[in-house]
Amino acid sequence: MRSRHRKISRGKVLAAAAAALAAGTAAIALPQADAAGTGEVAQSITGTAWAVDTRTGETLVTADSTVQGAKWDSLLAATRGKAVRVERTPGVLSLFAEGGDAIFAGGARCSLGFNVTTNDGRPAILTAGHCAAAGRRWSLTQGGRPVATVQKSTFPGNGDFSLLTYDNAATSAPSAVDTGGGRLVNITRAAAAQVGGQVSRMGSTTGLHNGRVTALNATVNYPEGRVTGLIQTTVCAEPGDSGGPLFTGDGSAIGVTSGGSGNCRTGGVTFFQPATTALAAVGARIGG
Template identity: 60%
Template sequence: MSHKRIPKRKAAIAAGSVAALGAAALLLPNANASQTDPSQGGTPKTFKAADVSDLAAQLASQLGDAFAGSYYNADKQQIVVNVVGDDSNVVNTIRKAGAVPNQVRNSTADLQAAARTLKAKATVPGTAWSVDPKTNEIRVTADSSVTGAKWDKVQSTVNSLGSGVATLKKSAGTFKTFVSGGDAIFAQANGGGVRCSLGFNVTASDGSPAFLTAGHCGVAAKQWSDSQNGQPIATVDQATFPGNGDFSLVKYDDPNTQAPSEVNAGNGQTVQITQAADAVVGQQVFRMGSTTGLHDGSVTGLDATVNFQSETNPGGVDTVTGLIQTNVCAEAGDSGGSLFTQDGSAIGLTSGGSGDCTAGGETFFQPVTTALKATGATLGLGGAGGGGGAGDQSASPGDQSASPGDQSASPGDQSASPGDQSGAGDQGATPGDQSGTGDQSGAGAGGAADPSGSDQSGQAQGGGAADGSSLSGH
């Protein structure tokens, strides 16, 4: 196919009409708690998930070491703030802000120290861990490939941390990167086809149109097309994987490309993306992918570390840190898809995970705020950034909850930028993961790269047909 210029071409790579009706219905406007200010006297206020980030950040600065994380109680629409110690002044400060104080045992420093121990002693392919503020523990997950001496090593390390510090559970599937997701993008690498998904359209620091995608996709191939055998329309500018994230910044080759800040939610619905926000544990989130369409779930952990088995170094490990853990399902081909809230906040890029949309599982995402800060890109009309918050959980306003409008998702967003998929690294690591290898596997982001050139993800290229093999998302 001859090279085609795309003056003013809309940079939204159709995500296909595979949205799940159940989740799509959730995109319709629905009641979302607006902050009310009940009479004083310590009565907890009701908040929108989007409010968590700012309030948590404020309290974190006021409480210092006593602050041990926060999360959103979606059922009661309340913000819960963990606190170490029984200082009445600290408790009163939290109550005065309208939040609910929750006394816990482990401080932020304690959990960080435990995570360092896990990194030093339990970095085994197929493992992952993240901070769960609801339980005030580190959640350690080992996929089905972790057996025998490897399982014993992980289990003994968790036990050595002491009671109430970390929990260990088995995952039925294996951690892999998902090859496509959201709108599909294609590349040729290592003699085979690679397929990833576009995450969110952005503006690069030099003002040129670009998109974010998974880092393992950007490492796998330099040039990307919006059709399987089409001419390249975008070139990788920056890529990180493995290491401190799984994200790529890919610039459109035509400076006149129109790259709308929206996500295609399927069924004719689009969600306008107005800001980037940090994930908050407990918040409702939506994921769009070209294989399984639109699905929703909640954030279950922050600052996750995923150890993928390296495909370039037999027996090696490709570790990715700083990911978001969720219970949103995904399957091969969903990699790189957009994670967002109903009110239009960009949260993450699909990385990898285990499970599928029938049995469930864990899925990891690259935080969008981190990718924006690292690449210098901005989202939408400008606000790049960071979400805010206090830390992990806190999330910036739109973050969490998803307010109705959120959903609107516009196509472009999802479009699958390769990186989006990234996540792989995060995920865990099973060989298929690709992950670690920079997705080099040919598989761009996801799944097992199929050197054959096919979609790699096992998915048929454009579509999303998920490769059962890869990923089992959840």
């Protein structure tokens, strides 16, 4: 059964949805993490992602269930002899559609992220960039009156984030995450992820889930294109959770859900857009 969450006045952060994704081909650039720390190994392997484990200095390469046969052999050959750890993840790496308390544009459903304030004082929403592809105007109910408009968006490329400003400049939009059951986590700052750190994610499809950060500066080869600079985690997510907030119990905004593989029954890998990077890019901050 889908988890239901209490909405926070008119302003909770809403994040992104897209349709289910088909397989494609995208190239990845895998850094040659040898003792010299130089060079690159380039492979055209859809269904792979790479990131850096800052604790060990290793490059962590993740391969989904589509990387089989010649693709798997090619991946192993490209990483042999390097300071690289190759891991499998169930399912297929893809963007997660919807998430958080839903917002809508056209036929698409998107999710909650973080309410923010722009540098010129406007109330706004920070969410996943792939959400913006579904439409420019967003409402809080399906077919309802639009309340927010996309102003900036990045996807694919150097991140997966977008900024939506509320149409009513007087909108009350506290930076808080509703974790269900009448409980709120007040978000007071944005902070960088730390490898090994415990984090929580909220989404409208699967609700509240916890996990840890496994690597930073991840590059993911989605069928829509390559996205760089993401956080890799063990937190599960499913279609409907995209754009939802990644945060810590002390009130730190860590990121917004981008995509991944697996599900919340068997586990998987989920990637997040860092909040600090996105806020700097769109010119916004947590809080009023």
